[in-house]
Amino acid sequence: MLLNFAPKLTKLKADSNTEDKIKEAAKQVFIAKGFSGCTSREIAKAAGMNVALVNYYFRSKSALFKIIFEAAMGDFLLSMLEVFNTSLSLEEKLRNYLSREYEFLAKYPEIPSFIINEMGRKDGVHIDNTSVFKCIEQTGIFEECLIEQKAGRMREIDITSITLLMMSNCQFPFMGAAVIKQVHGISDEQYEKQLVQHKQIVTDMLIGYLFPGSTSTQITQK
Amino acid sequence: MLLNFAPKLTKLKADSNTEDKIKEAAKQVFIAKGFSGCTSREIAKAAGMNVALVNYYFRSKSALFKIIFEAAMGDFLLSMLEVFNTSLSLEEKLRNYLSREYEFLAKYPEIPSFIINEMGRKDGVHIDNTSVFKCIEQTGIFEECLIEQKAGRMREIDITSITLLMMSNCQFPFMGAAVIKQVHGISDEQYEKQLVQHKQIVTDMLIGYLFPGSTSTQITQK
């Protein structure tokens, strides 16, 4: 026992141990219903096990939530960072960002709502996100925008507004899906197809607006 | 007693009776924390009274929520309907819509999140919104878009995408305020000013995109 210098080596045998099963269940339940919208027992049942096990592996509901939230945050920012850390032109980076973001959100459409809601709540479980946001800044994407603006290749609007334009037109179509579907009385499958079209529209509009002199003025409709 | 043909006439004396005080408190609490994020006692305390009174005037927490939600929905759609029921040109209608929407959301920034969240929840208190959405359709705004598109004055994109563009760029800047503020490390007051600028940018971009041949290509920046 004292010689055990490689602890938990046996853990590697199973590709799906109890701890991970709980995390997976918690991820689904938390993202679907929010922190205050679900119970510990609900998560346990979704994982197919006892309530006490949830608190055995993760000290409390809050602690588990923190882990899930931060993981969601990480997933969400990963593709963003991957795109921004390339050496493409700014226009190409933004095009890629839009493309990747729509791909990602098609897979995990509930994540933006989840993040925004839980961050917005005044009484929510407090989480320090500063490191995550520092990552974005460190890609130098903001400075790059300023350079392109100075060079006259990019429209001179505030960087915050650029972020807003990009995020608004990516995230809202997924966050507000329920409302839009009801307004236009369309089915889930129809809306999925709609989003494919909309991705192209958003790309055309944003690139056309941000880079007025670009070659992006294509006849991409229909 | 049998002769009382004007019931509750005495109720008109006070401009703020108990029932309204509860509704006002419930509105604030529900919108800030959501249905499952708050308790009946919390609402009662916010109204300065006993828990039992909440259920005395409104049968249950769910019943009260339904009332508040529908009122929020009504407020939210009111300005939209007012604009769409005018006899201006489509471009002017959309310009006015954007302007009014930013005004409204500056006052009640939490309403879109509230509506979208509670509508999106699978297990939420079920509410029939069909009548509300019928109202939008009845303004004839969608047909008007089709006419303008046929006439070649409006870009030929799907009506659903037009709705998405309008709503995304209005609502997200308020829904995602907490995230954007943290990303760019800006204060509440700075962000308020940012939104004033952004409203103008969004208007330029959307009108410019939707009505390619319009006079809207102004030098509205800086």
Added chain:
DNA sequence: CTCTGTTTTAAACGCTTGTTTAAAATTGCT
């Protein structure tokens, strides 16, 4: 004042919540 119906209160209801406990089952090691 007395009698009426309405409004407000304090207390209790049964149930669910997050969390803990202590015993049972399982595992890994010699």
Added chain:
DNA sequence: AGCAATTTTAAACAAGCGTTTAAAACAGAG
């Protein structure tokens, strides 16, 4: 095998939940 540590279980805990009850406080009319 047998022992020690880990993992899982069932049961219990106090606290809080939405809701109900029954009595108190209040108001208006005769």
